[in-house]
Amino acid sequence: MASAADLRDELSCSICLSIYTDPVSLPCDHNFCRGCIETTWDTQEASGAYSCPECRQEFKERPALPRNRTLRNIAERFLSAEPEPGDTGIPCTYCDSHVPAVKSCLHCEASVCNKHLRMHSKSEKHVLIEPTLDMGHKKCSVHDEPLKYYCWEESVCICESCCLPGEHRGHRVELLSEASEKKKEKLRKVLEKLRPEREREETEREAQRLQERRREVAEKAAGETERVTALFRDIREQLEALEKRLLRDISSQKEKLSFTLTDLMEQLEIKKDELSRKIRHIEELCNMADPLTVLQERESHGAADNEGGRERHDIKVPAVGDLDVDLISETLLTGLAAIVTGVKGRIYGQEATDLLLDINTAANNVSVSEDRKSASYSHTELHYPQSPERFQLVPQALSSRSFPSGRHYWEVEVSESEDWGVGVAFPTIERGGDQSIIGNNKKSWCLYRWDKNNRYTVAHDRKDTHLPHAPSCSRIRIWLDYEAGRLSFYELSEPIRHLHTFTATFTEPLHAAVYLHDDGAWVRILK
Structure with a gap:
């Protein structure tokens, strides 16, 4: 059975902690004193949203406050049954139970x-x-x-x-x-x-900022949901169109082959009838008693009346083509590739398919391949022509192409041993000394792989962050959203693994950058 203290708790407003005075009910079924909840909502009015102090449910508009008469009656009866001031409710040990102790x-x-x-x-x-x-x-x-x-x-x-x-x-x-x-x-x-108002106001402002951030996240999630839904709807439509096209091609090939086969079958039937007619005629001649009629027959029936000759009546069926499976497969692959390319374009924007290394930036200990797609560490000095863009002593190089805006991505293959780094840099990055190493200054961002601990590390402005991931794949995708100020690295393992995302304000065009620490290190741009 509930005690008086338990009942008091049930009949107490969670704001003022006293017995309900003029209790009202919220849409979420929680109850408060009318004055308490109105005062609370007056302070929330500036934020544009109202919430229940108990369950935090939000209401876009300030709800009506219907009076809870049942709860009011119970509270009033409870108050009337409580002891008078000075009456402790504890009886005197030596008197009747109704005499209170002092x-x-x-x-x-x-x-x-x-x-x-x-x-x-x-x-x-x-x-x-x-x-x-x-x-x-x-x-x-x-x-x-x-x-x-x-x-x-x-x-x-x-x-x-x-x-x-x-x-x-x-x-x-x-x-x-x-x-x-x-x-x-x-x-x-x-x-x-x-107690100071400043503290409460600052807390309220922080709460409003968090609330605004929550709304921003919800809006962004809704936008991304709509974008992904539209993307998959478009993919399904394109796949259905490709399927219909392939089925039409297969049906067209089947009809053409069927027509040819039907024509050949009709020709064979004609030859078959002609052969049957000849056989019947020859049989009739063989059964004739009049030698004169047999000998005067001039029809060419293939009788073996030439010396040693024999005429064959074999029927040759001409070769008939088959379904062009290669054409169907090629159409399928080309169609799927076009869909994938379109999807990538919508997700990443402009693709960095022509990304090449700028040999004029390569240090003399970096060997650049003839197609300018690969870079490897060279133990011997290469003696490139002098260039103000060339890195001095630091084994790294930049791409010839830059990204002044837009969304882009490129993929690289990296050596599975030795140390390397991939990332981006402004064209004004230093060209000599330790401050020119990508990630070791404010003008570059980099993902490193260190062989000594077999872990990834990201770096910017001389600050290293060690990632918990151990490399499990030799392919890395770098994704850049220039306007949003986001640079992300993904390991193209199965499944794809997100490694890290930098957020920054980019103030110059960005070049892809590679770093090769020592012998055996190499990086190849795939696309």
């Missing part, structure tokens, strides 16, 4: 009314406190004496016997009243720090 004695462990209080012993052993049913927490658990002092070293309340030479000897001990006042003073200082 004090409790820790020594006697009894509660007394005014009448018995006058008769109670005035001895110091009899410590009187406010009426209570639970006197255990008011007495020392060791000596069973009233708690009178507070030990600051142990942060516990103690009795008089605890102060005798023993475990609290030498400790700072004060009367409970004095210690209580000092603790109250500390709490007041804490309260003063929490």
Whole structure:
């Protein structure tokens, strides 16, 4: 059965923590005092949204507040049944149960009314406190004496016997009243720090900013959902169109072959009929008794009347073509490739299919392939022509193409051992010294692979971030959204794994960049 304390909790407003006054109900079925919820919503009005203090459900418009009459009646009855001021609800131990106690004695462990209080012993052993049913927490658990002092070293309340030479000897001990006042003073200082309007206003502003951020995320998610849905709808339409085209091609080839075969079958039937007619005619001649008629027959019937001759009547069926499966397969692959290319264009924007390395930027210890797609570390000096764009000593190179705007991606294949780096850089990056290493300055961003710990590391402005991922694939995709200020790295494993995304404000065109640390390191641009 619920106690009075439990019932009080159920009938208390969670804002003011008091019994409901004019309770109202929200659309989410939570109840509050009308004045409490209206004051709360007045502070939320600037944010443009209202929420329930209990479940945080939001309402775009300020809801109506219908009065909860049933809850009001219960609250009023509960209040009327509560004891009057001064009535503790604890009965006198020596009187009838309806006589309230005004004090409790820790020594006697009894509660007394005014009448018995006058008769109670005035001895110091009899410590009187406010009426209570639970006197255990008011007495020392060791000596069973009233708690009178507070030990600051142990942060516990103690009795008089605890102060005798023993475990609290030498400790700072004060009367409970004095210690209580000092603790109250500390709490007041804490309260003063929490109370200023500035703190509350800043908290409210932070809450509004988070709420705005949540709305932005929701809007972006809705936009991406719509974009992906439209993309897949378009892909399905293109696939259905390709399927219909292939089925039409197969049906057309089948009809052409069927027509040819039907024509040949008709020709064979004619030859078959002609052969049957000849056979019947020859049989008739063979059965004739008149030799003159047999010999005067001039029709060419293939009789073997030439010396040693024999005429064959074999029927030759001309070769008939088959379905052009290669053409069907090529149409299928070409169609699918066109769909994939279109999808990539819609996702990534302009594709960096012509990305080449600029040999004029390659350091003398970087060997660039003839097609300018690959770079590898060269232990011997290559003695390239002098160029102001060329990196000095640092084994790296930039692409000839730059990206001043738009969305792009390119893929690279990298050596599975030794150290390498791939990323992007502004054209104004330094060309000599450690400050020119990509990722080691404010003008470049890089993904590294270090062989010594077989881990990925990303770097920018001399700040390294070690990633938890161990390399599991030799192909890396780099994705750039210039306007959004996003540079992402993906490992083209199965499944594709996102490694890291830089966010920045790009102020110059970006060039693809490669770094080769030592012998055996190489990078090849795939597309």
